[in-house]
Amino acid sequence: MKVSREQMAENRRRILDVASRLFRDKGFDAVSVAEVMNAAGLTHGGFYGHFSSKDDLIAHTLAHVLAADEGGGGDLRAYVDAYLSPRHRDNAAGGCPTAGLAAAIRHQTSAARSAMTGGLRSQIDRIGKALPEVDAADRRRVAIGSFAAMVGAVILARAIDDPALSDEVLEQTRSWIDTGISQVSAS
Amino acid sequence: MKVSREQMAENRRRILDVASRLFRDKGFDAVSVAEVMNAAGLTHGGFYGHFSSKDDLIAHTLAHVLAADEGGGGDLRAYVDAYLSPRHRDNAAGGCPTAGLAAAIRHQTSAARSAMTGGLRSQIDRIGKALPEVDAADRRRVAIGSFAAMVGAVILARAIDDPALSDEVLEQTRSWIDTGISQVSAS
DNA sequence: ACATTTACATGATGGCGATCATATTTAGTT
DNA sequence: AACTAAATATGATCGCCATCATGTAAATGT
Numbered sequence: 001m002k003v004s005r006e007q008m009a010e011n012r013r014r015i016l017d018v019a020s021r022l023f024r025d026k027g028f029d030a031v032s033v034a035e036v037m038n039a040a041g042l043t044h045g046g047f048y049g050h051f052s053s054k055d056d057l058i059a060h061t062l063a064h065v066l067a068a069d070e071g072g073g074g075d076l077r078a079y080v081d082a083y084l085s086p087r088h089r090d091n092a093a094g095g096c097p098t099a100g101l102a103a104a105i106r107h108q109t110s111a112a113r114s115a116m117t118g119g120l121r122s123q124i125d126r127i128g129k130a131l132p133e134v135d136a137a138d139r140r141r142v143a144i145g146s147f148a149a150m151v152g153a154v155i156l157a158r159a160i161d162d163p164a165l166s167d168e169v170l171e172q173t174r175s176w177i178d179t180g181i182s183q184v185s186a187s
Numbered sequence: 188m189k190v191s192r193e194q195m196a197e198n199r200r201r202i203l204d205v206a207s208r209l210f211r212d213k214g215f216d217a218v219s220v221a222e223v224m225n226a227a228g229l230t231h232g233g234f235y236g237h238f239s240s241k242d243d244l245i246a247h248t249l250a251h252v253l254a255a256d257e258g259g260g261g262d263l264r265a266y267v268d269a270y271l272s273p274r275h276r277d278n279a280a281g282g283c284p285t286a287g288l289a290a291a292i293r294h295q296t297s298a299a300r301s302a303m304t305g306g307l308r309s310q311i312d313r314i315g316k317a318l319p320e321v322d323a324a325d326r327r328r329v330a331i332g333s334f335a336a337m338v339g340a341v342i343l344a345r346a347i348d349d350p351a352l353s354d355e356v357l358e359q360t361r362s363w364i365d366t367g368i369s370q371v372s373a374s
Numbered sequence: 375a376c377a378t379t380t381a382c383a384t385g386a387t388g389g390c391g392a393t394c395a396t397a398t399t400t401a402g403t404t
Numbered sequence: 405a406a407c408t409a410a411a412t413a414t415g416a417t418c419g420c421c422a423t424c425a426t427g428t429a430a431a432t433g434t
Contacts, residue, residue, distance in 0.1 A: 001429045002381045011381085027294050029216040032421060046382040047423090054422065092293070098343075103290030105346040106279070107214050113348040120347060144340075144356055145363025149332055152339025156285075159292040160307060161300040169331055176332025180367045188399040189411045198411085219391055233412040234393090241392065 012050050014040045019057060020065040024100035025093035028058055028108065059111035065097045066119030076130040076181075083150050084174040086167060089157045098123065099154040123147065131181070138184045146177050199237050201227045206244060207252040211287035212280035215245055215295065246298035252284045253306030263317040263368075270337050271361040273354060276344045285310065286341040310334065318368070325371045333364050 003011070018039040022031045033054055034044040051057040072079045082088060083096065092100050098120065105116045128143035153173035160166040190198070205226040209218045220241055221231040238244040259266045269275060270283065279287050285307065292303045315330035340360035347353040 001383080002379080002431050004431065008381065027216075027291070029214075030294060033423085034421075043383055044422090045384065045424095049381060102346040103342045104214070107217060110348065113346070116346050117348040117352065120343060121349075121352060140355075141359045141363050141366075144359035145336055145367075148339035148343055148356065148360045148363075149336035150339065151343060152335035152337065153331075155290045155342065156307060156335055156338060159289040159300065159303050161297065161304040162308075165304065165308060168327075169335065172328045172331040173335045176328050176335075176367065179328075179371070180332075180363065183370050184366070188413080189401050189409080191401060194401095195411065220393085221391075230413055231392090232394095232414065236411060 011040065011042065011046075015042075015050060015057075016061050016064040019061045020097065021093045023058070023061060024065075024095065024097060028101075028104055033057070055109045055112070058108055059115055062097070062101070062112055062115040062119070066115060069097055069119070069123075070126075071096065072123060072126045072130055074130065076127065079130070080146070080150065080174060080177055084153055084170045084177075086170065089154055089166065089170060092158065096151075096154070099151050099158075102151065103155065133185045134181065135184065142181060142184060146181065149173050149177055198227065198229060198233075202229070202237060202244075203248050203251040206248045207284065208280045210245070210248060211252075211282065211284060215288075215291055220244070242296045242299070245295055246302055249284070249288070249299055249302040249306070253302060253309075256284055256306070256310075257313070258283070259310060259313045259317055261317065263314065266317070267333070267337065267361060267364055271340060271357045271364075273357065276341055276353065276357060279345065283338075283341070286338050286345075289338065290342065320372045321368065322371065329368060329371060333368065336360050336364055 015036060019031070019036045022036060022039060033047050036057070037044045037047055047057075051060060071083075088095050088099075098116075102116065102120075105113055124140075124143050124147060127147055128139045131139050131142055134142050150173070153169050157166045157169045160169065202223060206218070206223045209223060209226060220234050223244070224231045224234055234244075238247065258270075275282050275286075285303075289303065289307075292300055311327075311330050311334060314334055315326045318326050318329055321329050337360070340356055344353045344356045347356065
């Protein structure tokens with residue numbers, strides 16, 4: 001049955017939303033097209049009316065979720081703390097798409113890689129701009145170094161099978177970033 | 188045809204070697220059992236004489252490659268430089284298994300997660316011991332923070348579709364680690 | 375109202391890949 | 405030398421999944 005133009009747009013949005021959660025949670029390969037459609041309250045048949053292929057869905061999902069992901073623009077200290085929290089580690093489905101998906105981008109189409117590159121570029125810029133206390137000359141280094149450490153720490157913490165060591169990776173990385181930032185502060 | 192006891196052991200070693208390269212290069216899901224066996228110069232049939240399942244192969248491969256990966260024990264500065272080089276970024280198949288596989292471990296069996304955890308623990312220890320110039324109180328923080336940044340930077344650099352930005356992520360992270368380490372040095 | 379288009383549902387299809395069954399050949403053993 | 409057991413090869417099987425084909429009914433335009 002046909003649905004209203006508006007309803008269709010909402011369906012598409014819901015597909016992208018649930019796809020972004022499922023992909024972050026289980027990875028691109030482990031999520032089937034039918035699973036995404038079911039999670040969006042539809043059946044698999046309508047899929048190709050919205051996207052030309054699963055790869056196309058992946059690329060659009062990345063653009064969608066990276067555009068929505070605007071973290072790091074405000075209070076950087078709070079952002080880093082939340083990023084390196086056990087809560088974020090344990091919430092891959094709703095967490096940072098970079099931490100959840102960046103490593104898998106290597107095996108995706110060039111459209112997906114391009115979307116991810118754009119997302120990373122603006123994320124690095126946002127973090128740099130949120131470092132007013134840091135000398136301009138150091139900003140880019142601090143932004144990139146900190147973000148790399150954050151992403152790496154969350155990936156490692158999620159991989160580790162020992163809660164104590166996993167927590168320690170998060171905490172020590174937070175402390176390492178903290179000292180790194182304050183030591184290059186202009187004040 | 189049956190082969191000698193010794194030949195079989197060598198076959199098993201070769202299976203693990205090629206599997207570790209293929210998995211690092213293409214990811215666990217994108218590599219089939221038959222592909223591994225062919226790369227090892229065998230056919231798919233003999234596989235289940237060596238391993239009970241693909242998951243079993245993954246777990247053994249991780250233990251194999253993480254035991255072999257002894258980087259970071261010697262000159263730390265050289266290790267960091269090599270790790271954050273374009274050469275390492277472009278050589279996932281032969282590169283650090285943590286950078287290549289850690290993010291995918293979340294979706295693997297507990298045996299695989301356990302193998303990875305052990306590998307990470309010893310890697311962090313090795314880096315800590317390679318930091319003689321750093322105060323003992325700071326060693327763990329520096330080791331974990333640096334390693335997280337290294338892993339994160341390589342993952343990001345591999346995800347980015349723009350050579351200039353990818354190179355910059357590597358270089359800025361190297362510089363960030365450099366200043367971070369020297370500023371907590373005891374000397 | 376009617377015609378037409380279209381979004382979605384249901385139901386194939388085809389290929390790939392993990393795993394299993396069986397045959398073959400040869401290393402160990404006696 | 406003959407026997408047995410084992411390692412690998414060849415050839416199914418079975419399920420999953422991306423994609424396609426077709427039906428249906430409701431929305432939109434006239």
